[in-house]
Amino acid sequence: MKTLVVEPSKTYRLLLNEFLHGFAIDPQEVIDGTSAIANAHENKYDLICIAMHLPDMQGVELAKKIKGMQGFENSIVIIFSSETNQDKLAKMKTAQVNYICQKMSLDKLKTLFAHLTQDELIAYDGTGHILFIEDHLTQAKVTMAMLAEMGLTFEHFTSAEAGLEAFENHDYDLVLLDIVLAGKKDGVDFIEEVRARQDNKMFTPILAISASLNDSQRIHALKVGASDFINKPFIQAELAARLNNMLLTQRLYQQVTLQKQALEQMAMTDQLTGLYNRHFLVPYIKKALSSAQRYNNPLSIVMIDLDKFKCINDELGHGAGDKLLCDIAKLLKDNCRNEDAAIRLGGDEFLLVLPHCSLEQTKFKTETLRQAITELPSSNRQISASFGLSSTEQNNFDFEALFSMADAAAYQAKMRGGNDISY
Known part of the structure; x- marks a missing residue:
């Protein structure tokens, strides 16, 4: 859901950004009505969140201007206000404004965004960026063809060392990792180094694969931090099912984490002024x-x-x-x-x-x-x-x-x- 946030307060922009990220929304941000209109001429937005009081105009006025632009007839407009009187909030509602929300009414905001984004929250959308580490080139080609057919993007490396370097420098949604690798480090070493990190990357899901491990070795890989395990050779349907489950779980975890961070931030912010409390x-x-x-x-x-x-x-x-x-x-x-x-x-x-x-x-x-x-x-x-x-x-x-x-x-x-x- 492509979203524009029009909010002059830096603090509330931060809070709203974190809150929206919890619903898999990555908003574009501007601070006044003039910038919002200029931005709307260049981009089509599904959702527009507007502060009631802007430096150059009122939020309702901006909503009317944007909804009057071609292509924005069906866009959803939410006005945010610090007003606590429900009667006054209701009077702000116009034909161009879909919803009026009190800025710090967290339960109502959560319910509203859950309603607007319910499809994104309950369904894996078939996208994801994969770090694939496999040194058997024939097997790697077969697996990469499966990943491409599933609509996933990926980067392939043949050693744990190269994979760790890529993992350090780039962001991935999931790691698909052969446990048995040539070189000084194997798949277990890779898993241990990832899980020993002190940042959010330590939680990246890892699907381990191998054709030669016995039960105790597979159990060991899971104990050191592999999220799941699949034996080679595998069929595309099984790979797709395991990847889908892991990516969906990771997305939901990220949403919960971001929502928790947003709620914690809001709890530390004065509702009226946006200052810390x-x-x-x-x-x-x-x-x-x-x-x-x-x-x-x-x-x-x-x-x-x-x-x-x-x-x-x-x-x-x-x-x-x-x-x-x-x-x-x-x-x-x-x-x-x-x-x-x-x-x-x-x-x-x-x-x-x-x-x-x-x-x-x-x-x-x-x-x-x-x-x-x-x-x-x-x-x-x-x-x-x-x-x-x-x-x-x-x-x-x-x-x-x-x-x-x-x-x-x-x-x-x-x-x-x-x-x-x-x-």
């Missing part, structure tokens, strides 16, 4: 502080507390308050390096974790943020925040202590009238 903070800060201490690198944290946020909610409504929180979140993300972490602690409180950043560097960075927050557009109300800083440069690598110092400093800044930085 406290669930992410605990394991992240432990590793970050350990690395800072080990390599003697500075790490700083910045506590951010919006000034008079309750007044904004009371005077302008919670919708305006939510928009402000999202604007602050975007500002923080835009000013973060790849190694930094921006976290919403809850309510109007945020935290920045800045590895490899001294207190002096953090002061400069925080002043830039303080000024930028005051320049955010608002309805006749000055927006500002109070900032509290702490750093490991005092040889303190205990997070609770660092957090308390930053929290106390932010309180001091607020007591001085807000819109201030303390450390």
Whole structure:
């Protein structure tokens, strides 16, 4: 299912990408409506996932434009919104929008994608890329003809050494491996090296083949990690059945793994702002502080507390308050390096974790943020925040202590009238 994702949030694009991969969907991604329209002129998409709020237009407007293009009449359009009110979500539905989904409603998303992709989930589609290792050339030619007739692509090697090199440098869906091979390494050596890896390639299914092994040798091959075993000579129907079962099992395993990763990522993300949340903070800060201490690198944290946020909610409504929180979140993300972490602690409180950043560097960075927050557009109300800083440069690598110092400093800044930085 060819899919286009139109989403300005980098975090949610990552989450949605992982979620879609769990359903064997590899999406194309853009960040605004203009790019989506340009992309749609070049490609035909079966499924289009659009954020409700885009930098240059509303999601519903984009849906109308794309569905009006030739060839997109039957495309499925899903609008994603952070809105939690079901009545408001229902009002977003138009003739051009097939589904409206709340961004973090995981159960509904899972049900929807399972429905849209049910054929792909339950049926092996006859495709796959095979690493084939066989040193008997006559048998290899017969087997390769079978693989080609089954619609599978493959690369053939005659030794375990050459096969291992190819396995290291390329991705394969399955390995078809003769156990008895000429050279210093045989098929069992190949299996042991693959299963000893520390990456996802260690789970690649391996179908072992041989004409000369006894029962104990076949059992040994299975014990060291072969997924299945087939005796030579074999007929195409048996080979096809075993390959189909193994490839389908591998696909389902990958889907479950990706779905698990996506759910874990979503559990660590704040639903409103797309920033990381406290669930992410605990394991992240432990590793970050350990690395800072080990390599003697500075790490700083910045506590951010919006000034008079309750007044904004009371005077302008919670919708305006939510928009402000999202604007602050975007500002923080835009000013973060790849190694930094921006976290919403809850309510109007945020935290920045800045590895490899001294207190002096953090002061400069925080002043830039303080000024930028005051320049955010608002309805006749000055927006500002109070900032509290702490750093490991005092040889303190205990997070609770660092957090308390930053929290106390932010309180001091607020007591001085807000819109201030303390450390």
